[in-house]
Amino acid sequence: MQFQISNWQQLDQTAQQALLERPLQQESDSLKQTVKDIIRAVRTEGDAALQRFSRDFDKLQSNPLRLSEQQQQSLIVSLSDELKTAIQIAYRNIRTFHAAQLPQNIRIETQPGVVCELNYSALDQVGLYVPGGSAPLPSTVLMLGVPAQLAGCRRVVLVTPPGQPEAGDIAAEIVYAASLCGITEIYTLGGAQAVAALAYGTETIGKVDKIFGPGNRFVTEAKQQVSQDARGAAIDMPAGPSEVLVIADDNANPVFVAADLLSQAEHGPDSQVVLVSPSEALLVNTISELKRQTALLPRAEIAKKALSNSRLILTPDLATAALVSNQYAPEHLIIQTADDQGLLRKLTNAASIFVGPYTPESAGDYASGTNHVLPTYGYSRNHSSLSLADFYRRYTVQSLTADGMRDLGPTIVKLAKAEGLDAHANAVSFRLAELELSAKISEENRS
Numbered sequence: 001m002q003f004q005i006s007n008w009q010q011l012d013q014t015a016q017q018a019l020l021e022r023p024l025q026q027e028s029d030s031l032k033q034t035v036k037d038i039i040r041a042v043r044t045e046g047d048a049a050l051q052r053f054s055r056d057f058d059k060l061q062s063n064p065l066r067l068s069e070q071q072q073q074s075l076i077v078s079l080s081d082e083l084k085t086a087i088q089i090a091y092r093n094i095r096t097f098h099a100a101q102l103p104q105n106i107r108i109e110t111q112p113g114v115v116c117e118l119n120y121s122a123l124d125q126v127g128l129y130v131p132g133g134s135a136p137l138p139s140t141v142l143m144l145g146v147p148a149q150l151a152g153c154r155r156v157v158l159v160t161p162p163g164q165p166e167a168g169d170i171a172a173e174i175v176y177a178a179s180l181c182g183i184t185e186i187y188t189l190g191g192a193q194a195v196a197a198l199a200y201g202t203e204t205i206g207k208v209d210k211i212f213g214p215g216n217r218f219v220t221e222a223k224q225q226v227s228q229d230a231r232g233a234a235i236d237m238p239a240g241p242s243e244v245l246v247i248a249d250d251n252a253n254p255v256f257v258a259a260d261l262l263s264q265a266e267h268g269p270d271s272q273v274v275l276v277s278p279s280e281a282l283l284v285n286t287i288s289e290l291k292r293q294t295a296l297l298p299r300a301e302i303a304k305k306a307l308s309n310s311r312l313i314l315t316p317d318l319a320t321a322a323l324v325s326n327q328y329a330p331e332h333l334i335i336q337t338a339d340d341q342g343l344l345r346k347l348t349n350a351a352s353i354f355v356g357p358y359t360p361e362s363a364g365d366y367a368s369g370t371n372h373v374l375p376t377y378g379y380s381r382n383h384s385s386l387s388l389a390d391f392y393r394r395y396t397v398q399s400l401t402a403d404g405m406r407d408l409g410p411t412i413v414k415l416a417k418a419e420g421l422d423a424h425a426n427a428v429s430f431r432l433a434e435l436e437l438s439a440k441i442s443e444e445n446r447s
């Protein structure tokens, strides 16, 4: 494994930009076409296409698609009590953090007789994508299932690729986590074809309103494509291959830093890990640790591929390290420095931040309570981490009394005329005329 330290100050702007590019951007055209073809096939052939893709990509000779209640129960009983307890603790913390995010309806009288409301209502049908190509992720079930349960979505569908192709089964941990979240509609299906099935529906799988969840590049691209079609489905965010940026100085422990970098490198070959430091010694010591720890990992081959896309960047100081991080806009940002709080104030673009030597990213990945579904590819510049609010739709309600119309009407007429939209103006002025007439009639009746 070869590692190279790049000196930020010695690079010109173009080289700095190139250093912070994500690894997969160059193959995006062929990826788009592959995914487009898969979506088209699912839309035209339905379940038959799902069976074909399950065979081609997931080595399933035939896919029963829906996991029966009986299969779910037998998977759940196969799980050890210890693992069930760990999943329950994670469920509890995630639920506590998300329950505190309950959105509040607003009702305001903006001026006398003019009442405006902002209301939240739970999305009706949601699809949860739980990755399973490289490793089954029951933690992702909790990150998606807990907010769907708290919001009270009527239909919650879970799709995940089969972990054991011979059996066609999915991991027992996934089914148990789903049961805690009250989810029973589960399909053994992954990739772009699962996203297409959720967005458009097939003979077996009913269409949903919004699709949530992370996934590899095929899943992420499919989500983007279906969200651009009005007949498709909304999506949460582009949550693709995992990435982490660590800012560490001389105070950091290279053993911890290397372990944190590897925790994301082991996700998949297209993950990216970045270390930014003003300390050359820390960079050099972390490289030794990366080599030592990688050799001990069961997923060493995957981690090595991801590490070939890694970046080790020497900056003149921590302030520059913060600028590099803001430019990269990482999904996860870990800071381990002598002045974590001071640095925190300079960090603008990161989806989830982990502060201090005892806060590994793994805490948020599994059990602290925050959501691990996060924007990647630099989208943390303008997208947020998943929260309870994402499982609702917002809508407004308004009501004007006659007095409210009398007061506000002339303003609306002026604005509509200024835009040259006479029908808009008429909708108000006809009412104002009617109000004036009925006022005149009551006046006459009184005298």
Ligand SMILES: NC(=O)c1ccc[n+]([C@@H]2O[C@H](COP(=O)([O-])OP(=O)(O)OC[C@H]3O[C@@H](n4cnc5c(N)ncnc54)[C@H](O)[C@@H]3O)[C@@H](O)[C@H]2O)c1
Residues within 6 Å of the ligand: 034, 057, 058, 130, 131, 132, 133, 134, 135, 137, 140, 161, 189, 190, 191, 192, 193, 214, 215, 216, 217, 218, 219, 238, 239, 240, 241, 242, 243, 267, 268, 271, 331, 372, 373, 374, 375, 376
């Ligand atoms: N950003 C986040 O919030 C977040 C959270 C958790 C995981 N992740 C990421 O999710 C990803 C999970 O990826 P994964 O691959 O393990 O599982 P996955 O479930 O996302 O993808 C597996 C599916 O990809 C499809 N596929 C594989 N090769 C294909 C090909 N050549 N052509 C078409 N389709 C193909 C198959 O249908 C397979 O079922 C990782 O990259 C991980 O880093 C991200």
Ligand SMILES: N[C@H](CO)Cc1c[nH]c[nH+]1
Residues within 6 Å of the ligand: 137, 139, 140, 241, 242, 243, 264, 331, 365, 372, 373, 374
């Ligand atoms: N690191 C992933 C988010 O990018 C989430 C995860 C699941 N399991 C372990 N980690």
